[in-house]
Amino acid sequence: MWRFISIRLLQAIPVILAVITVTFFLVRVAPGGPFDSEKAVIPEVKAALEAQYRLDLPLYQQYVAYLGDLAQGELGPSFKYPGRSVNELIGAGLPVTAELGLYALFVALCLGGVAGVIAALKPNTPQDYIPMSAAMIGICMPTFLLGPLLVLLFGIHLDWLPVSGWGDIPGDKILPSFTLGAAYAAYIARLGRAGMLEVMSQDYIRTARAKGLPQWQVVIKHALRGGMIPVVSFLGPAFAGLLAGSFVVETIFQIPGLGRFYVQAAFNRDYTMILGTTVFLSTLIVLFNLLSDILAAWMNPRLRAQYGSD
Amino acid sequence: MSLLEVNNLRVNFTTRMGVNKAVDDISFSVESGKITAIIGESGSGKSVACYSLLGLIPQPPGSIEGGTALFEGSDLLQMSERELRAVRGRDIAMIFQDPMTCLNPHMTIGQQLIEPLVYHKKVPTADARARAVELLEEVGIRDPQSTIDDYPHQFSGGMRQRVMIAMALINEPKLLIADEPTTALDVTIQAQILKLIANLQSKRDIGVIFISHDLAVVADIADEIVVMQNGVIVERGNREGIFHNARHPYTQKLLSAIPSGTKQTNEEDRDPFIAVRNLCTWFGQGKNNPPNKAVNNVSFNIERGEVLGLVGESGSGKSTIGRSLLRLVQVTSGSVAFDDTDVTALQGRDLKNMRRRMQMIFQDPYASLNPRMSVYDTLAEPLLLHGIENKASVEQGVLKLMDDVGLARGFVRKYPHEFSGGQRQRIAIGRALATRPEFIVADEPVSALDVTIQAQILDLMHDLGEEYGLTMLFVSHDLAVVRHIADRIIVLYKGEIVEQGSPDELFNRPQEDYTQRLLESIPGRTVLV
């Protein structure tokens, strides 16, 4: 198992490096410098600013210097908020986004996992159709539509829940978490159902039934592990999706998280902020993909043995 | 009183096509201490009958329409699911066909073994484990103390089937239902498993239902034999009665389908036709991994008009030899001279022309035909490719081929999924013959077929071989089948030739231990020979 983990970790390094490189050069070749908007900057001031942000150096030297900064965990200063570093901004936004993502993931796993298993146990009955129709709605109803509709219904029409903020009023975390988690609950429900159906048709399930085990033991002891492997493999991509979803959800609900910073940075053309956040988020996503791969491999005894022999 | 008495059992399956009477009014009984064999081809209802007793058929589409099944006096068919569960795995245990898929890959065999004991008898886990180790030892698993914590994929097929047997016996059931327990296994392993089941059964004095499609398999062990066809019992009797005084024509057909006897060899002089010298075909040569020497330094001749049998267990390299001769896999070294031309060196047009002269018939008639091409497309393709027929005459060429392989002309525009396994194999044979080849490699051409179909296809191949003057390499794991058709036999073991000779020599005077073992594994020798 350790060999598997170390191989995958080594494979992640070139990916992260590629992300940094591509992002860096993309941002640098972007038309329009960061200070073009501020008209009539005195040339001396501009030169001083450019020196501060190392824009006066040749591109490759900028790149090397940036890599050096990164190696020390330094993501650079912000163009738009002078005096604040990207590290600080991430430090402020990350806990909020992490909390939101965690709740959303919890919603997705609980709702989706349970719905998928329930549907798979009695395929082609109402017990299957009802949760699966709900899942279909979840997949076809994009986050940026579901969010406003939920606000309209629960926030404005029924006036049950607060419609913006994060941690200011009790209950204001419910709508954003549900909005973000809903689509993934739907995906997980469909994946879980397919996985469980596949497993439940296996010969070894018949063996378990021939032993006289009751249905719930057959499901929990024999089927759940194999059936949930596709869901676990999906967690990596789901994490990336949740991050992207947080851009929308944080915008809709005005949550001061990383996602909203990122979108604002994109609008403001705050290049160092975009660069730093992209590198940071990308690394996070790559690592999460890794984690879900490892988890899925660990759940498969054959793979576990293959890499665990040393 | 019988241990199990089934009366007038009827089971229906409702499908899109209508209601199928899978089991239609059958009655049979099983005694303690006896092995009752239920024999029939796929679709005969033999498995459905037994599964329905334990509530293991999916309902719907299946439904039990009537009958009784008295097990120690109480009717299994009237029991609730809860009551049935108390019987399953405790008093009646099962072994299934494919040990590769019947064990849960996510649990150690120990966890799976003790489950019935812990669940039904509330035995503490530690005691159950000790019992499991004993039982594993008894069924012949080496070093059970440590292997009990292994996962199923760490065992070979035969060993997994032993684990399955141990799992079935752990609660000391009174009745064991074994559904084709040896069909997925190699012939030598099959012999071991059959012996094991017979031993365990006589030691414990339990009743056994042994389901199989192959009469030969049960010839040595069955006390009673029930023959089923299309959901009904056509004949029943004790072993002697069935094998020596079968009355029903279907039983007689099953008996005659068991390949026996030796082909008469003509003692003429023949030309050397194919000469294989020092053939090596290795796979997966990596930097660190040693190559898998599937075929290692093999030399032999095939003479013109000869049928050469190539026999070995799975992994012996017999299929790889066939594919090497036809250049379907890359040969590592050595030469294959076909009518004095080295096949391994051919390229481009020469290779294409050579391919016309040698063809292959594959094992799985479901995989060997392109599902999106009709019979006409499949047969016309080689005819046109090699210019054997032109656009105008190709229709007649296709129809002629269909006549040759015994397919009705009216089927010419049907697609593979509309045919049975035997019919598909006929199409595949027709495709191979279309190029007018001189040499055919037949790779287990009948092992995926039901026994009576096997006999028909073997006869067809024999007749066509005579008619077209074909030279044939007949690859099989089944010595009995090869003996039936081959002029000469080569025995392979782990990529190398162990022994070769005429069928008579091999069967009556085997020189090598391995050949001896193979011969002893042929089921039904005592009754049939």
Next chain:
Amino acid sequence: MTAETTITDISMAEHGTSLWQDAWVRLCKNRMALFGLAVLSLFVIVALLTPWIAPYSYETQDLQLGAAPPSAQHWLGTDIFGRDLLTQIMYGGRISLAVGFVATAVALLIGVTWGAIAGYAGGRVDAVMMRLVDILYALPFMIFIVLLMVVFGRNLLLLFLAIGAVEWLTMARIMRGQIQGLRQQEFVEAAVSLGLPPSTIIRRHLIPNALGPIIVYTTLTIPNVMLLEAFLSFLGLGIQPPQTSWGLLISYGAETMEEFPWLLIFPGAALTLTLFALNFLGDGLRDALDVRSSKD
């Protein structure tokens, strides 16, 4: 099946049912899939004919009217500039559907070619090609597309390319898996031993059999692409005025939903209905063509 042995000409023989015909029959029995197909066809036709059948011209404003609820003149109401919402949705649909179809076509073209070559070549070529796909797979593309749109401006062509570039990876994996699986099938071996040239083997034996999963996955990729476009437009990083798309309309609608809920609900309904149609059709095709659910 009746079989006359007196048949002398193949036209006298009964037609068989090919797997395609079989699949079509099964699809026709699936009501939801047919519903999806009908809705989708309707939307596509409307999108194609929009310039001629739209009730108002795209630019027409009625500032005096402002945002009005649905009425006889304006079936779906008007926005704050008094523009007819139905007209807006029709024009927006043109863009949304075009992005969906074109970007999917880009993905299809790259992915199928890439996967087919890797699968057919096998060996080292395959290893290198699929390794690259694996690496790209690990890249956080959602973020990259945002970055691309920021850097190069909000350009429709770039959007097609960027989204196509993300989605081709899965397509390549599916195609390669199909080709690899098929290559091991005995009927392909049989074709090789008949002496058929590789081009014929690919054309007659590999592609027709790999087509099913590709069709299914293509159908399911279109809604993903449309979602991605709408997502970007919602954030203001996709389609830009004066052009419009469903995502952009939803984003405007969300801003004013308290006073003018119809501005959110109708564009949302259009998008959701299309996604439903495509997903139902995709699921129906999956069942009809008997494609297993695994992705590679």
